[in-house]
Amino acid sequence: MASCFQNPRPSVEDDSLVLFSASNSPRESTSPSSSYHPSPPPSYSLPSKKSFKFGVKNLSYTIHQDGSSPTFFRPLFNKPKPINILKSVSFTARSSEILAIVGPSGTGKSTLLRIIAGRVRNSKFDPKSLSLNDYPLTSPSQLRKICGFVAQEDNLLPLLTVEETLMFTAKFRLKGRSAREKEERVKSLIQELGLVHVSDSFVGDEENRGISGGERKRVSIGVDIINDPPILLLDEPTSGLDSSSALQVIELLSCMAKAKNRLIVLSVHQPSYRILQYISDFLILSHGTVVHNGSLESLEQTINALGFRIPVQLNALEFSMEIIQRLEDSYSSNHLSHVEGKEPPSYSMWQEDINGVEEQFQKEQEGSWLFTSLFEIMVLCARFWKIIYRTKQLFFARTMQALVGGFGLGSVYIKVRNDEGGIAERLGLFAFSLSFLLSSTVEALPIYLQERRVLMKEASRGAYKISSYMIANTIVFLPFLFAVAILFAVPVYWLVGLNASISAFAFFVFVVWVIVLMASSLVLFLSAVSPDFISGNSLICTVLGAYFLFSGYFIPKECIPKYWLFMYYVSLYRYPLDSLLINEYWSVRNECFSRRAGDHSTCLLTGNDVLKGRGLDKDTRWMNVSIMLAFFVVYRVLCWIILARKASKTTI
Numbered sequence: 001m002a003s004c005f006q007n008p009r010p011s012v013e014d015d016s017l018v019l020f021s022a023s024n025s026p027r028e029s030t031s032p033s034s035s036y037h038p039s040p041p042p043s044y045s046l047p048s049k050k051s052f053k054f055g056v057k058n059l060s061y062t063i064h065q066d067g068s069s070p071t072f073f074r075p076l077f078n079k080p081k082p083i084n085i086l087k088s089v090s091f092t093a094r095s096s097e098i099l100a101i102v103g104p105s106g107t108g109k110s111t112l113l114r115i116i117a118g119r120v121r122n123s124k125f126d127p128k129s130l131s132l133n134d135y136p137l138t139s140p141s142q143l144r145k146i147c148g149f150v151a152q153e154d155n156l157l158p159l160l161t162v163e164e165t166l167m168f169t170a171k172f173r174l175k176g177r178s179a180r181e182k183e184e185r186v187k188s189l190i191q192e193l194g195l196v197h198v199s200d201s202f203v204g205d206e207e208n209r210g211i212s213g214g215e216r217k218r219v220s221i222g223v224d225i226i227n228d229p230p231i232l233l234l235d236e237p238t239s240g241l242d243s244s245s246a247l248q249v250i251e252l253l254s255c256m257a258k259a260k261n262r263l264i265v266l267s268v269h270q271p272s273y274r275i276l277q278y279i280s281d282f283l284i285l286s287h288g289t290v291v292h293n294g295s296l297e298s299l300e301q302t303i304n305a306l307g308f309r310i311p312v313q314l315n316a317l318e319f320s321m322e323i324i325q326r327l328e329d330s331y332s333s334n335h336l337s338h339v340e341g342k343e344p345p346s347y348s349m350w351q352e353d354i355n356g357v358e359e360q361f362q363k364e365q366e367g368s369w370l371f372t373s374l375f376e377i378m379v380l381c382a383r384f385w386k387i388i389y390r391t392k393q394l395f396f397a398r399t400m401q402a403l404v405g406g407f408g409l410g411s412v413y414i415k416v417r418n419d420e421g422g423i424a425e426r427l428g429l430f431a432f433s434l435s436f437l438l439s440s441t442v443e444a445l446p447i448y449l450q451e452r453r454v455l456m457k458e459a460s461r462g463a464y465k466i467s468s469y470m471i472a473n474t475i476v477f478l479p480f481l482f483a484v485a486i487l488f489a490v491p492v493y494w495l496v497g498l499n500a501s502i503s504a505f506a507f508f509v510f511v512v513w514v515i516v517l518m519a520s521s522l523v524l525f526l527s528a529v530s531p532d533f534i535s536g537n538s539l540i541c542t543v544l545g546a547y548f549l550f551s552g553y554f555i556p557k558e559c560i561p562k563y564w565l566f567m568y569y570v571s572l573y574r575y576p577l578d579s580l581l582i583n584e585y586w587s588v589r590n591e592c593f594s595r596r597a598g599d600h601s602t603c604l605l606t607g608n609d610v611l612k613g614r615g616l617d618k619d620t621r622w623m624n625v626s627i628m629l630a631f632f633v634v635y636r637v638l639c640w641i642i643l644a645r646k647a648s649k650t651t652i
């Protein structure tokens with residue numbers, strides 16, 4: 001099968017040779033000697049390749065400065081200031097062509113792309129300004145179905161290989177297709193993207209070196225075209241890439257536009273001369289308004305007409321940035337002559353075209369709710385397992401932490417005595433174990449935060465439901481944290497010599513498991529509300545510190561100020577601490593732990609007295625465990641609500 005890339009891993013010099021030896025003009029790309037070849041239709045059946053005309057007419061976009069501000073009180077003191085980001089932008093893009101949005105930084109390129117990709121709130125969407133084949137597009141969700149959108153940042157999971165990344169995406173976004181069709185789609189896509197030589201390599205990130213930046217960008221493109229959308233929008237696909245990789249990406253896009261009759265709109269910063277040749281039309285923006293809309297030749301004509309000469313060392317686009325104010329003045333007084341430089345070929349003008357694309361999207365996602373949810377959970381579980389297994393630091397850190405914690409504590413409190421001193425030591429051991437176990441789950445925070453952007457992106461594209469993600473996360477962490485509980489509980493229990501009955505030991509292991517489960521839910525929840533690692537970490541420390549303070553260990557319930565009493569009831573420490581104490585003393589409540597010196601017949605302290613001293617006169621072990629399980633569920637439900645809300649608003 002032909003691909004857009006012929007040479008798997010060429011050197012920089014080879015790139016130029018491969019890319020340009022045959023022809024300097026990408027418009028002659030059908031030449032067999034050219035480096036990029038329109039791929040023949042793969043065995044995966046693609047939707048019929050209709051031609052589309054995407055029209056944007058008088059599009060304006062205003063935000064109110066406080067709208068995105070996280071400061072709650074700002075609206076009370078400052079009047080919201082409207083910022084007019086886009087002013088009456090009009091252009092037309094067509095199938096099999098690339099339209100580039102260019103302009104100085106902060107001019108509104110990303111904003112424009114996000115609007116036409118449907119990444120805006122319904123209330124901000126103007127249904128009069130966008131059309132497909134002259135038929136108005138009425139909602140952002142319609143745009144999201146029609147357009148693939150590749151954001152500036154590559155939101156990929158670093159510990160998956162290229163093939164796994166595309167395969168998981170295919171599983172999520174081509175649910176209506178058979179396993180074989182998905183495999184074929186991934187295979188043909190890897191070929192089309194020129195990623196065959198790195199298909200088994202990890203995607204990687206700054207910390208774990210993986211594939212190159214250009215290859216990562218191509219994987220990002222692959223993720224967003226897995227369902228073969230007729231329109232592809234890319235926000236600065238060449239940013240951060242060296243000139244050779246940038247050229248490869250643009251060449252790939254040009255190949256895709258022609259071979260698959262795709263309509264491509266991208267934003268680009270200072271494209272090189274070679275890149276310019278792959279772009280059909282340029283939309284130059286300045287201060288949110290259009291200053292040029294048409295080909296490079298027409299830009300040159302405009303520049304010449306304004307009396308400027310383009311210096312030999314600059315291309316017309318680079319020079320236009322230097323005289324952008326003059327272009328802006330000239331365009332606003334004379335813009336009618338620049339709009340719609342050429343008439344499109346014949347386009348069908350019917351609603352069926354839009355319906356056809358939407359139906360195709362629907363077909364990819366088809367399946368009953370229950371079946372789809374089960375499928376999503378299964379695939380997410382498999383992905384979680386892979387990532388946990390490969391996150392060696394987390395895997396080893398948790399295992400070692402549990403073992404070292406278990407043996408360390410066991411050796412400190414070894415063979416604790418059955419007297420008054422032993423009772424105090426047991427209480428200290430339980431309190432410390434709790435603190436150790438609850439804080440040990442913090443390591444998962446960076447992983448959750450890293451996954452968050454991928455989760456938002458995938459959920460906003462309808463890959464899976466947030467509820468499926470939460471359930472899969474729970475299923476995978478249950479056995480993993482059970483292993484952690486066993487590794488900690490076994491050494492500590494038998495080295496210290498806690499209650500020797502097997503049922504008390506089993507309950508101890510179970511409580512340790514529920515403690516780490518509860519803590520993992522808390523971390524998951526706090527990671528959902530935290531914007532970054534630093535605030536997440538300090539939030540976790542503050543919350544855990546407060547819970548510990550009000551556990552009843554430091555301050556008896558009676559001494560807690562009334563207005564803080566609620567903390568005693570919501571403290572994650574209180575219920576497990578009580579459970580561990582009851583578990584230790586309930587079956588030995590008639591045993592004596594302290595006698596008067598020289599008088600062996602008078603008991604000063606029984607197991608029952610120890611429990612009563614802490615206000616525990618009933619066996620409330622299972623009630624406490626139920627409350628702990630409720631915390632485990634409630635924090636996950638809260639996390640689900642927050643993530644679902646964030647996903648519905650995301651513009652990634």
Ligand SMILES: Nc1ncnc2c1ncn2[C@@H]1O[C@H](COP(=O)(O)OP(=O)(O)OP(=O)(O)O)[C@@H](O)[C@H]1O
Pocket residue numbers: 063065068083085103104105106107108109110111112
């Ligand atoms: N949510 C927002 N709140 C405040 N200002 C915003 C918001 N979104 C966009 N802007 C402002 O709108 C303008 C256009 O932003 P946009 O990101 O679209 O520019 P850009 O041309 O893509 O810039 P760059 O090339 O640097 O990425 C900028 O001045 C930006 O600060």
